[in-house]
Amino acid sequence: MSAPAVRTRDLRCRFAGEAGPVDALRGINLDVERGSFVAIMGPSGSGKTTLLHCAAGLRVPTSGTVELDGVNLSGLDETRLAELRRRRVGFVFQSFNLLPALTAAENIELPLRLDSRQVDPRHTAALLARVGLGNRDRHRPDQLSGGQKQRVAVARALITNPEVVFADEPTGALDIRSAREVLTLVRQLADQGQTIIMVTHDPVAASFSDQVLFLADGLIVDRLARPSAPAVASRMATLVESAERAANAAGVR
Ligand SMILES: Nc1ncnc2c1ncn2[C@@H]1O[C@H](COP(=O)(O)OP(=O)(O)OP(=O)(O)O)[C@@H](O)[C@H]1O
Ligand SMILES: [Mg+2]
Structure with missing residues (x-):
């Protein structure tokens, strides 16, 4: 076991x-x-x-x-x-914690860059697609809805292929529809x-x-x-x- x-x-x-x-x-x-x-x-x-x-x-x-x-x-x-x-481990926070100056793709890649690890753009693109944001890679956080921002944050939490994803009230700042998208x-x-x-x-x-x-x-x-x-x-x-x-x-x- x-x-x-x-x-x-x-x-x-x-x-x-x-x-x-x-x-x-x-x-x-x-x-x-x-x-x-x-x-x-x-x-x-x-x-x-x-x-x-x-x-x-x-x-x-x-x-x-x-x-x-x-x-x-x-x-x-x-x-x-x-x-x-x-x-x-990966983290998702109520307030998204995305860096406003970075695009969605750059935010997602940040954990790897901070760890001086190689970034594979195909991996980033696959993650964006996995969270339903395949066409939003160059958007900055202020060009995304709350639900989209949280989906970027989920993709960022996944980029290191973590053992566990921890989320503290990930839908606390979202309306009912966006919350449902993130929960799904x-x-x-x-x-x-x-x-x-x-x-x-x-x-x-x-x-x-x-x-x-x-x-x-x-x-x-x-x-x-x-x-x-x-x-x-x-x-x-x-x-x-x-x-x-x-x-x-x-x-x-
Ligand atoms: N850094 C800290 N210093 C002193 N007390 C703290 C600290 N962090 C939490 N506490 C206390 O520990 C207890 C548990 O706090 P915690 O933040 O884990 O609760 P929670 O269940 O997450 O609450 P909430 O639903 O309001 O977020 C509370 O009584 C809180 O006041
Ligand atoms: Mg709490």
Whole structure:
């Protein structure tokens, strides 16, 4: 059996908050199988972004382990970790993070250039076609719609052929139609074998995944396989309610 794409064991992350320490992650055990598409949901502040950053090697956890394709990240020094981030993982952000002065094709090629690697224009063209933007290679970001910008960002995340693509609310800045285009694309990538971990607040977005993990207060408290949007929405409503009850109780004390 090959190693899962991502495995975490007793992953904990504590921040030094102004009003005392904040335990953003309190013991996360996670196995993401290769080629699966996992959505992470939970109330605001439940630790979703922190989990994504720790799993992707962007943040060093306080304790516990992260393995990416069988490689234990805590065994890597900063140089090796940076190399792993450049070569083994891809990122998609809510705000696209494209460079405005570069064309779509140049934005997509940037991870390779930053890594002093050879750029093959045929590979770039194939990726543009794969995200449905075959005729937009010379457009700059301000000449593209939100959905098109995010599809460029997805192509950029794929150029290094990463083990895992991590996305933090990739449809958060998009209208319903563009969001659906991006989610359909992400679903296709997963069907082609790309491992994807996506944080989202949107039950419809989560319903494109194979499995939803629900986070509350730094812990995985529930899972839903083959999720439907109404089922996800109903579990989220319960979680948000109990998070609010807990916050109110803490305020009363
Ligand atoms: N750099 C930081 N310093 C101090 N506290 C932090 C830091 N980053 C996150 N936190 C705290 O850790 C907890 C989890 O934050 P995180 O950003 O992971 O939540 P989230 O689930 O992504 O929330 P949202 O849905 O609002 O994006 C929160 O209480 C947050 O205030
Ligand atoms: Mg977040």
